[in-house]
Amino acid sequence: MNGKRILIIEDEVSISDIVKFNLVKEGYEVETAYDGEEGLKKALGADFDLILLDIMLPHVDGFQVCRKVRETSNVPIIMVTAKEEEVDKVLGLELGADDYLTKPFGMRELIARVKANIRRTEFLSDSGDGGTKVSNYGNITIDMTKYEIRKNDKPLELTLREFELLKYLAEQENQVFSREQLLEEVWGYEYYGDIRTVDVTIRRLREKVEDDPSEPKYIRTKRGIGYYFRRP
Ligand code: CA
Secondary structure (H helix, E strand, O other): OOOOEEEEEOOOHHHHHHHHHHHHHOOOEEEEEOOHHHHHHHHHHOOOOEEEEEOOOOOOOHHHHHHHHHHHOOOOEEEEEEHHHHHHHHHHHHOOOOEEEEEOOOHHHHHHHHHHHHHHHHHHHHOOOOOOOEEEEOOEEEEOOOOEEEEOOEEOOOOHHHHHHHHHHHHOOOOOEEHHHHHHHHHOOOOOOOOHHHHHHHHHHHHHHOOOOOOOOOEEEEOOOEEEEOOO
């Protein structure tokens, strides 16, 4: 046992069983739910280190589960899609999913993604050690002791990716990054997403950070190149 708890929300029992088997073999404690309603109840009722969330589910679909969970929790969520649901990826990201897996997926890929997403949370919560714990960028404060970003001293409700993206940009303020660079640096090489992922996450961040998201003062666009952070 590695002390990490994972919730699998998946209605196809054969997939759920094999995923559970492989995760348990890796030392995870696994809870399962076979429809969206049950999944949501479990997700809200206990602390998990990660949620694997199928999109097409009976009663309440994965998007609704994601939206509801995000109202109160920043737990890493990996959404599981079938190939033909490609178009839904952007919606899932808008709702705050952290990563995607497309069916059919191999168990090695699954384990790698699960580890990467959990490691990222741990890394973020420990990475105050030895370095600067609180940094100020104008009225934006990044506090690694609390794993929190505040604007005018009010904590922003950010998902893991949003937190990482804002932290990355702010720490290298005024430096412009392309979408490809951000995808590689913030999401990591193991992420197979496309660059729209970056745009969607930037849009969500602006809604939380900017006074007027249509006139961003912090997270700026460099036309034709990418994005950068600047103190207003
Ligand atoms: Ca399904």
